[in-house]
Amino acid sequence: MLETENKNTLSDYKLGLDYALEQDQNDVLKSYRNQFHIPKDKHGNDLIYMTGNSLGLQPKNTKTYVNQELEDWATLGVEGHFEAKNPWLNYHEYLTEAMANVVGAKPIEVVVMNTLTANLHFLMVSFYQPTQKRYKILIESDAFPSDKYAVESQLRHHGFDEKEGLVFWKPREGEELLNYEDLESILEIQGDEIALIMIGGVNYYTGQFFDLKRITEIGHQYGCIVGFDCAHGAGNVQLNLHDSGADFAAWCTYKYLNSGPGSLSGCFVHERHAYRKDLNRFAGWWSHNKNTRFKMRDAFDQLPGAEGWQLSNPPILSMAAIRASLDLFAEVGMEQLTSKSKELTGYFEFLLKDLGEDVIRIITPSNPNERGCQLSIQVKNADKSLHTKLTEAGVISDWREPDVIRCAPVPLYNSFEDVYRLVDRISLSLALSKREGTKIN
Numbered sequence: 505m506l507e508t509e510n511k512n513t514l515s516d517y518k519l520g521l522d523y524a525l526e527q528d529q530n531d532v533l534k535s536y537r538n539q540f541h542i543p544k545d546k547h548g549n550d551l552i553y554m555t556g557n558s559l560g561l562q563p564k565n566t567k568t569y570v571n572q573e574l575e576d577w578a579t580l581g582v583e584g585h586f587e588a589k590n591p592w593l594n595y596h597e598y599l600t601e602a603m604a605n606v607v608g609a610k611p612i613e614v615v616v617m618n619t620l621t622a623n624l625h626f627l628m629v630s631f632y633q634p635t636q637k638r639y640k641i642l643i644e645s646d647a648f649p650s651d652k653y654a655v656e657s658q659l660r661h662h663g664f665d666e667k668e669g670l671v672f673w674k675p676r677e678g679e680e681l682l683n684y685e686d687l688e689s690i691l692e693i694q695g696d697e698i699a700l701i702m703i704g705g706v707n708y709y710t711g712q713f714f715d716l717k718r719i720t721e722i723g724h725q726y727g728c729i730v731g732f733d734c735a736h737g738a739g740n741v742q743l744n745l746h747d748s749g750a751d752f753a754a755w756c757t758y759k760y761l762n763s764g765p766g767s768l769s770g771c772f773v774h775e776r777h778a779y780r781k782d783l784n785r786f787a788g789w790w791s792h793n794k795n796t797r798f799k800m801r802d803a804f805d806q807l808p809g810a811e812g813w814q815l816s817n818p819p820i821l822s823m824a825a826i827r828a829s830l831d832l833f834a835e836v837g838m839e840q841l842t843s844k845s846k847e848l849t850g851y852f853e854f855l856l857k858d859l860g861e862d863v864i865r866i867i868t869p870s871n872p873n874e875r876g877c878q879l880s881i882q883v884k885n886a887d888k889s890l891h892t893k894l895t896e897a898g899v900i901s902d903w904r905e906p907d908v909i910r911c912a913p914v915p916l917y918n919s920f921e922d923v924y925r926l927v928d929r930i931s932l933s934l935a936l937s938k939r940e941g942t943k944i945n
């Protein structure tokens with residue numbers, strides 16, 4: 505463990521580079537940074553990479569895992585399905601247990617397949633079964649665009665008006681974060697018209713990590729199905745999907761799970777649905793009983809559990825990359841990872857606050873249990889020029905209009921020194937802006 509206890513107050517941290525270096529020295533996960541390729545500037549210095557929430561860095565062992573499959577394909581051709589070092593036929597099974605541990609689920613509840621938005625649709629085929637009375641879908645007002653488009657199109661697909669059918673859980677006037685009391689109020693009024701609640705487990709914009717169990721309980725109390733998009737949660741926070749009681753969830757593997765651009769998605773279907781044959785679903789040969797899959801002429805025989813939602817034989821090269829990354833997660837474990845994460849993000853918060861709360865406002869919740877590693881920061885009167893300056897200073901961060909910078913110090917490969925240098929660059933960029941007489945004041 506990094507330290508036995510997480511720091512409780514920001515005052516436990518100290519200013520200065522020496523402190524950051526000392527924290528890195530004491531970090532039990534420090535060796536993991538060296539297991540990743542860190543992007544460099546043109547002088548060969550490490551960039552300050554703060555966008556693991558968008559695209560996680562490449563583990564150095566990914567190449568070995570992918571090359572193994574390329575090699576077996578080259579030498580074995582189709583026989584690789586059975587004869588490869590890791591036979592391709594059941595390749596997705598090699599990922600299940602480690603992935604289940606990452607999201608806090610049972611192996612029968614988890615499968616890796618397809619891509620994220622596609623999976624949301626396939627899960628809604630089963631879990632969004634509207635009737636004339638109960639047909640609405642509730643999402644966060646600031647849901648990730650792809651999720652919003654997906655649910656709107658589901659409403660249209662079933663013949664409903666997307667404007668009328670979509671219900672938004674909104675922040676209060678002048679606030680960014682969402683309140684559970686407001687969710688309860690919405691359900692009190694129209695709970696019996698809402699078929700599905702689909703929320704981002706960690707909101708991509710604010711970084712708010714929701715209480716999945718609480719949302720699920722509220723939703724189930726009103727007879728709604730509850731699903732989560734955990735794109736910003738998987739590999740970042742402890743989701744405890746099984747205990748949350750959620751009906752389903754999906755996430756991608758290219759953000760915190762470091763599995764490469766456009767890599768596959770993980771899917772969760774709660775155990776209580778594992779043997780249900782009454783659920784509507786789309787099927788393909790990979791949802792069919794493994795023992796008779798290749799007899800080809802048998803009547804359809806549904807696989808139990810999340811695996812039963814698969815359609816196609818999966819892309820092995822992408823799965824090899826996921827496997828490389830999951831091996832690191834299995835070694836470290838989510839508990840150790842989130843323990844460091846809280847330290848690192850707490851330190852980030854401490855340094856930002858030292859810059860002056862009149863200049864910098866942190867949108868993300870200050871309670872470490874209500875966030876992951878990302879902090880979304882609003883700089884007073886800033887515009888995109890601040891982000892440009894940061895980029896010129898070697899910081900890879902993310903700008904969201906109108907005025908938010910999102911930075912995610914990832915505990916597997918970001919250091920305290922990274923965070924120190926990040927805030928130093930923010931501070932310098934602000935001073936620079938002042939001198940240049942831009943809008944920041």
Ligand SMILES: *Cc1c(COP(=O)(O)O)cnc(C)c1O
Pocket residue numbers: 619620621622648650651704708733735736756
């Ligand atoms: C990243 C992200 C997506 C992206 O979906 P893809 O289908 O993988 O392109 C969707 N939803 C959320 C909440 C995301 O964070």
